[in-house]
Amino acid sequence: MSAFNAIGEEREIDRDEYTPGVEPQPTWCPGCGDFGVLKSLKQALPEVGKTPEEVLTVTGIGCSGKLNSYLDTYGFHTIHGRSLPVARAAKLANPELEVIAAGGDGDGYGIGGNHFIHTARENHDITYIVFNNEIFGLTKGQTSPTSPKGHKSKTQPSGSAKTPLRPLSTSLNAGASYIARTAAVNPNQAKEIIKEAIEHDGFAHVDFLTQCPTWNKDARQYVPYIDVQESDDYDFDVHDRAEAAEMMRETEDVLNEGTVLTGRYYVEDDRPSYSQEKHAVGEMPDQPLAERYFDDDAEWERSYDLLDRHK
Amino acid sequence: MSDELIWRIAGGSGDGIDSTSQNFAKALMRSGLDVFTHRHYPSRIRGGHTYVEIRAADREVQSRGDGYNCLLSLGDSFARNPQEEAYYGNEEIKPLSENLDELREGGVIVYDEGLISEEDVEAVNLHERAEENDWHVFPVDLRGLAKEHGREVMRNTAGVGVTAALLDMELEHIEDLMSDAMGGDILESNLEILHEAYEMTQEEYDFEHDLRVPEGSHETEQALLSGSNAIAYGAIDAGCRFIAGYPMTPWTDVFTILSQNFPDMGGVSEQVEDEIAAAALAVGASHAGVKAMSGSSGGGFALMSEPLGLAEMTETPLVLVESMRAGPSTGMPTKPEQADLEHVLYTSQGDSQRVVFAPGNIEEAYEQTRLAFEIAWDYQIPAIVIYDQKLSGENTNVDVEFFDREPQPDLGSTLTEEELREAAHDNSGKFKRFNHEDAENGVAPRSIPGQKGGRYLATGNEHSPVGHISEDPDNRVAQMERRLEKLESIRAELDEERDSTQTYFGPEDAEYGIITWGSSQGAVAEAIERLNAQGHSVKGISVSDMMPFAEKEVTEFLESVDEAMVVEMNATAQFRGLIQKELGRFGDKMTSLLKFNGNPFEPAEIVEGYEVNLADEDRQPTAQVRIEPAAGD
Numbered sequence: 001m002s003a004f005n006a007i008g009e010e011r012e013i014d015r016d017e018y019t020p021g022v023e024p025q026p027t028w029c030p031g032c033g034d035f036g037v038l039k040s041l042k043q044a045l046p047e048v049g050k051t052p053e054e055v056l057t058v059t060g061i062g063c064s065g066k067l068n069s070y071l072d073t074y075g076f077h078t079i080h081g082r083s084l085p086v087a088r089a090a091k092l093a094n095p096e097l098e099v100i101a102a103g104g105d106g107d108g109y110g111i112g113g114n115h116f117i118h119t120a121r122e123n124h125d126i127t128y129i130v131f132n133n134e135i136f137g138l139t140k141g142q143t144s145p146t147s148p149k150g151h152k153s154k155t156q157p158s159g160s161a162k163t164p165l166r167p168l169s170t171s172l173n174a175g176a177s178y179i180a181r182t183a184a185v186n187p188n189q190a191k192e193i194i195k196e197a198i199e200h201d202g203f204a205h206v207d208f209l210t211q212c213p214t215w216n217k218d219a220r221q222y223v224p225y226i227d228v229q230e231s232d233d234y235d236f237d238v239h240d241r242a243e244a245a246e247m248m249r250e251t252e253d254v255l256n257e258g259t260v261l262t263g264r265y266y267v268e269d270d271r272p273s274y275s276q277e278k279h280a281v282g283e284m285p286d287q288p289l290a291e292r293y294f295d296d297d298a299e300w301e302r303s304y305d306l307l308d309r310h311k
Numbered sequence: 312m313s314d315e316l317i318w319r320i321a322g323g324s325g326d327g328i329d330s331t332s333q334n335f336a337k338a339l340m341r342s343g344l345d346v347f348t349h350r351h352y353p354s355r356i357r358g359g360h361t362y363v364e365i366r367a368a369d370r371e372v373q374s375r376g377d378g379y380n381c382l383l384s385l386g387d388s389f390a391r392n393p394q395e396e397a398y399y400g401n402e403e404i405k406p407l408s409e410n411l412d413e414l415r416e417g418g419v420i421v422y423d424e425g426l427i428s429e430e431d432v433e434a435v436n437l438h439e440r441a442e443e444n445d446w447h448v449f450p451v452d453l454r455g456l457a458k459e460h461g462r463e464v465m466r467n468t469a470g471v472g473v474t475a476a477l478l479d480m481e482l483e484h485i486e487d488l489m490s491d492a493m494g495g496d497i498l499e500s501n502l503e504i505l506h507e508a509y510e511m512t513q514e515e516y517d518f519e520h521d522l523r524v525p526e527g528s529h530e531t532e533q534a535l536l537s538g539s540n541a542i543a544y545g546a547i548d549a550g551c552r553f554i555a556g557y558p559m560t561p562w563t564d565v566f567t568i569l570s571q572n573f574p575d576m577g578g579v580s581e582q583v584e585d586e587i588a589a590a591a592l593a594v595g596a597s598h599a600g601v602k603a604m605s606g607s608s609g610g611g612f613a614l615m616s617e618p619l620g621l622a623e624m625t626e627t628p629l630v631l632v633e634s635m636r637a638g639p640s641t642g643m644p645t646k647p648e649q650a651d652l653e654h655v656l657y658t659s660q661g662d663s664q665r666v667v668f669a670p671g672n673i674e675e676a677y678e679q680t681r682l683a684f685e686i687a688w689d690y691q692i693p694a695i696v697i698y699d700q701k702l703s704g705e706n707t708n709v710d711v712e713f714f715d716r717e718p719q720p721d722l723g724s725t726l727t728e729e730e731l732r733e734a735a736h737d738n739s740g741k742f743k744r745f746n747h748e749d750a751e752n753g754v755a756p757r758s759i760p761g762q763k764g765g766r767y768l769a770t771g772n773e774h775s776p777v778g779h780i781s782e783d784p785d786n787r788v789a790q791m792e793r794r795l796e797k798l799e800s801i802r803a804e805l806d807e808e809r810d811s812t813q814t815y816f817g818p819e820d821a822e823y824g825i826i827t828w829g830s831s832q833g834a835v836a837e838a839i840e841r842l843n844a845q846g847h848s849v850k851g852i853s854v855s856d857m858m859p860f861a862e863k864e865v866t867e868f869l870e871s872v873d874e875a876m877v878v879e880m881n882a883t884a885q886f887r888g889l890i891q892k893e894l895g896r897f898g899d900k901m902t903s904l905l906k907f908n909g910n911p912f913e914p915a916e917i918v919e920g921y922e923v924n925l926a927d928e929d930r931q932p933t934a935q936v937r938i939e940p941a942a943g944d
């Protein structure tokens with residue numbers, strides 16, 4: 001039996017359980033895309049059978065980072081850019097927890113870019129949702145790593161000279177095993193993608209387009225999107241790395257010019273997750289590490305057993 | 312007969328200096344002596360001059376001592392091109408030239424005649440200097456001997472055989488250790504070389520020198536251990552089973568030891584992309600219910616400032632170790648210094664608090680690492696163990712029974728699910744994890760994700776009892792005060808409920824005091840012994856509690872002496888500054904003795920510093936050591 005009774009509990013789960021019963025009300029601006037992420041998570045989690053107490057949502061800092069203030073699971077609102085290392089370790093400590101990390105494009109692709117690449121590379125079994133509004137929201141509208149070239153903001157008044165980062169391609173190159181893009185303006189697709197991402201065994205990266213009506217009125221997220229899986233114009237195999245890469249390239253080339261494509265871009269089902277790899281080389285225990293602390297029968301090694309080589 | 316042996320093996324990195332000296336030290340320990348090792352090495356992988364010194368005596372040895380009395384000088388591999396077996400460049404023969412200055416009168420020199428030619432020897436005036444200092448010089452073709460029976464690299468074994476014979480030391484323990492470490496042909500050849508060297512020396516040389524291996528005995532079984540071993544084993548016994556890190560000398564030792572041991576005991580070790588991630592991982596694992604640690608050296612620790620503050624604000628237990636080396640910036644990677652004290656005490660924004668212990672020897676390193684975990688998990692506060700390259704790398708023998716402690720996997724102030732059922736929740740059923748109403752000692756017990764009834768939000772923002780972000784002034788004050796209360800409670804616990812973590816030396820009623828911290832402890836202890844033997848009246852305190860500061864004990868100590876000297880390895884008197892800041896007085900009583908050239912204090916330097924200070928002379932003790940006068944001087 002698990003020392004954590006909430007884990008693996010099977011029962012009907014009501015959507016409302018995920019909403020804090022008492023304050024706080026979301027402080028996001030009216031029309032903010034972040035509401036869309038919150039909503040799709042609240043829909044997806046009961047459908048994949050996760051109770052609020054077996055889920056740990058780890059967020060960074062930004063408007064996006066407030067997600068778990070309004071989503072009543074176990075939560076850790078960390079610091080700017082650092083949600084992934086915290087989330088990774090929580091998963092390693094207790095693989096039975098459902099760990100979902102989230103943050104903004106500044107948070108995840110900028111200050112946390114290094115962690116993003118390495119978490120994808122290692123293929124940790126966590127879900128990572130990036131609220132991509134192509135702007136810094138919380139600090140009032142500065143250019144972000146995904147803002148289009150030429151984007152004017154108070155800190156880049158003449159227009160950004162930088163080519164935007166390509167989140168999907170970066171993720172693929174780094175080694176993520178599930179990569180999708182969805183948008184707050186399409187709740188049905190978003191819910192399905194989030195469900196898949198949670199159920200995927202490995203690093204599932206969801207680039208979630210979230211409009212920021214306050215600071216980024218020009219962003220393309222408002223235009224109608226095309227679902228790559230539904231459209232006959234985009235026929236490719238999501239399991240094929242090269243085809244996925246090509247599709248991502250096209251999407252990322254045109255994103256800022258009027259066409260927004262969403263959907264699954266890459267799914268690798270047979271790649272072992274990081275903890276499986278680590279287990280295979282003998283560096284992960286069979287039982288969740290965290291449980292041992294609640295297990296009265298656990299045998300704890302003593303240092304004097306290690307002293308022989310020092311005698 | 313000499314009362315102590317200080318044996319130095321010198322050569323190039325890659326010459327097997329480390330393994331040879333480790334075995335030699337263990338052999339001396341097994342023969343009943345107390346040992347202390349000191350390692351000098353440059354920051355490079357191959358080549359460069361390096362030595363290890365082993366001090367052995369039939370009494371406690373707490374420092375490397377002053378100088379040494381037996382040199383085994385191998386050829387310097389740095390000076391030779393391994394492919395062509397020829398000298399290249401115009402490197403000096405450093406194993407001789409770099410080591411002669413510290414060799415004591417009457418000392419013994421064995422050098423490899425097969426690699427160090429007569430011209431090289433002339434170049435350093437060895438013969439003249441030997442005459443002046445009554446050194447006994449034994450040129451032996453160690454290289455030839457090794458080649459004859461095995462391979463050239465085995466010349467260190469030949470050297471051990473020669474010095475063992477000269478010192479009248481039995482080979483039994485060395486043989487045992489060799490058999491444990493190797494087998495087959497390699498062992499065979501090494502044993503052959505060892506014996507050949509030993510017998511040849513006995514036959515061919517007259518032993519006119521006085522130096523012999525002292526006789527000693529131990530009442531209990533001993534283990535030879537470094538500070539890094541002690542910290543790693545302290546963590547294991549404290550129940551730590553998760554470590555995340557990024558390599559940086561000298562912290563890498565602790566990281567490596569735990570990474571190598573954890574797989575066997577079901578622990579998890581992670582080498583990650585940088586130090587921010589490393590500390591953040593430790594926070595994540597701790598949050599999820601595992602005793603976790605991370606650590607680094609100065610530059611890496613600087614990156615941990617953020618996750619450190621996060622741990623404090625979210626009240627996530629965390630242990631970090633900071634292994635100091637000479638700074639600023641990348642500084643001197645392989646040289647010790649005690650200059651990160653202020654960095655460790657005050658890094659991270661806000662009124663941020665942590666617990667800081669500075670162990671001064673191997674036992675303290677073990678003990679205080681355990682203590683750091685206990686305090687961190689009981690009080691949900693980050694605890695830091697600060698030590699340095701010297702303590703990290705020096706080996707001393709410790710009574711095996713000392714480590715015979717129960718493992719401590721207890722998660723401190725963490726609730727079980729039954730307890731959670733009784734705990735306070737808000738109207739929506741959320742656990743009041745940061746409840747300040749009935750927090751004892753400032754501590755609000757926590758839950759672990761996955762526990763039933765424990766749901767809450769941890770956040771680095773100021774937050775309400777259930778963890779919601781809050782800027783409400785009343786809540787802010789209440790939460791802040793509760794968090795601040797922890798340090799006072801910890802201080803009370805350390806003062807009242809536990810044995811002192813401070814260490815005292817010398818007679819209680821002495822008039823003059825020496826105050827030190829961390830790894831300078833051993834040299835200070837020995838200096839105090841010498842000063843009292845010379846008729847002075849000196850006592851010492853080595854302080855470990857940096858935060859909360861050992862206010863009571865240091866006050867009592869300073870009140871009891873007329874004058875005090877603060878000994879530390881940095882240029883800005885950081886520890887003296889801390890004492891003055893914490894106690895708000897004694898500025899006119901304390902002089903500083905500072906050393907920051909990359910080498911640790913030797914007892915004689917402290918003795919001299921004391922003499923100069925006492926004589927109130929207007930001079931500095933040596934070129935390498937500074938006196939900073941007391942305020943008003």
Ligand SMILES: Cc1ncc(C[n+]2csc(CCOP(=O)(O)OP(=O)(O)O)c2C)c(N)n1
Nearest residue numbers: 062063064080104105106107135136137138
């Ligand atoms: C180390 C650090 N640097 C800067 C900040 C200030 N900061 C807070 S949120 C943010 C940017 C947020 O942008 P993004 O991640 O895109 O999220 P959004 O607010 O748009 O959801 C910045 C720079 C901070 N909190 N910490």
Ligand code: SF4
Nearest residue numbers: 028029032063137212
């Ligand atoms: S600033 Fe933009 S991202 Fe932030 S809440 Fe408002 S609309 Fe949303």
